[in-house]
Amino acid sequence: MSDSLKDITIGTTGVQRRSVLKGTAGILATGMFPAVHAQEKIVLRYLGTAVNQDKAIGEKFEKDTGIKIQYVAVTTDDVTKRAVTAPNSFDLIDTEYFSLKNIVPTGNLKGIDTKRIKNADKITSLFTTGMVAGKAVGDQGTAPKKVIYLEGEKSKVFAKSPTQYMSLIPTVYNADTLGIRPDLIKRPINSWAELLNPEFKGKAAILNIPSIGIMDAAMVVEAMGIYKYPDKGNMTKKEIDLTIKTLIEAKKAGQFRSLWKDFNESVNLMASGEVVIQSMWSPAVTAVRTKGIACNFQPLKEGYRAWAAGFGLPATLSGKKLDGAYEFINWFLDGWAGAYLNRQGYYSAVLDTAKSKMEAYEWAYWMEGKPATQDIKSPTGDVLAKAGQIRDGGSYEARMGGIACWNAVMDENNYMVQKWNEFVAA
């Protein structure tokens, strides 16, 4: 097509060229060449983990604004790796708050101007001040309030008090706990200590992502009364040694059936009955349930290990793409996406806007901890709970208020990874 055009225009007069252009415009106007149109459209490369990259969200956004979202799905660790090593390979990053400690010092992220974010002041207080319903929650580890503000648009350090610039605008967050198979355990479980209870020898699992696995292990160590950490999210070498030693002893005694690294692995382990108690993520529990297998995301008396993810912008982003990225973030906080995430069992950053896009009975079940008045369905139409059932962990306040610690990157991270490898090899 372009070659033949060139052939015509070379060595011809302006009049002919104009008529050729007119003809081309006519062809374009008929819509015969959609590819040419698409080139003018903004395409945002969205780097994140597959769990958050829902096809429906991208499609809905494109319908609403004409901006196309191109998902780049990698693992949690690889998101950080790409942000540090290849900061120009994406236009929008969806990463966890704890990885900011590795990314922000490189200067690869731009501070997000909250003046350009319509709902910035409505972002839940859990992120800005660390409070839920006026009560402070646990802030061990990398709590978002410690890393959400930057000193300026181009800053490599975190601000101590609120500023105009945010490092990440929160997208989803949740509080994780142990998943159990109530039909196979047949008794109530209420403490993290149960993960290493010899009763479940050969039927327990823990996740093999060192920075998260060690936090789960620390919750167990504390629950067993072996040691009380001043800060689970930032252990000393001695504390790391103690935690890993506890894990190694359990492993040698045959406590773990398997370790898992991938969301689907945890689902398979649980659904097949290989494992009856393990560290788990909320959507994985939902996935087991949609297979018709009983699985609880068990609230425990010691509290939850929380995590939060958010949108960040690469430092080099500018012009139309930057505007597009801001538009996407604003759209994301505007309610439709929030409602979509809430229906999956996550929590959204701006609760008011999400509420307006959910049915009253849905809000009551997901957020207020009330029994479902009718069947609760996932966004894809699977029944997640029958009428009368209550959500594990109850209301938003009960659940988020029970946070004990956050996913973290420790100062002794390198040592921790080395010791974790020792645990795997033991």
Place this chain on the structure above:
Amino acid sequence: MSTAPSPSLPVSTHAPGRSIAAWWQATPLAAVFVLFFLVPLMLILMVSFWDFNQYEMLPGFTIKNYISIFDGCASPVDMCVTLKTYLSTFKFSFLVWLITLVIGFTVSYFLAFHVRSAGAQTLLFVLCTIPFWTSNVIRMISWVPLLGRNGLVNQTLLGMGAINQPIEWLLFSSFSVTLAFVHLYTMFMIVPIFNSMMRIDRSLIEAASDSGATAWQTLWNVIVPLSRTGIIIGSIFVITIVMGDFVTIGVMGGQQIASIGKIIQVQTSYLQFPLAAANAVILLAIVLMIIWALTRLVDIRKEL
């Protein structure tokens, strides 16, 4: 076989023009090799001597990465992680090599000497490749419903009354890792051994039996030595793959069995590139030594 190295080929000494042409012809591949193999390898070697912090690599020269890999290895009481990991990797390499060799040799022998028609040979050979039509990960994962606690094998044994409790070591154990490796890589043994066997002159076998050799004697004194190239090439394939593997060990071992590949993967995902590079250099050195030792047994270039 063991003659002195032949003097340099006459072509290169007497026809300089053709020699230049030959160099030109070799240039593209050599350039690709240098650019995409040697340069990255040199970079890995260089980075292995760099320092690093949480989020970046610090150019310089330090041997601290190597020291930390062998940290504690001098202690006689408790074996260090690196040594333990290599031992476990060697164990798998040896077991898998032995089993794939026996199976691969038997299958090739059957195909080469017992199947008479060329058509049947091709058909059976293609049959051997059928498992390769699905992805390696799917082939591994499909063992889980078979070997699991509530899997087919356990259910059958329980149903027959052979056992009272499910056998736990069928899955997520050294057994399942070895099984999956053998399943995945026997083909790499079959192909080169079959290839060598097909080139054995059949009259040699007739001559052996005419001279009164038994079937076993023929096998051991004629066929095995003449299939040596295939055996060595297959061994190199299997051993190098198993030494570097971490996916199979991860999935089939329930992530509870260490492998060097896994350690390198964890380190790269935590941005500890220099440490990972140092581990890679050590692994590469060990694998190269194994290959060097194997190629001492046969001059591959000459035999091919």
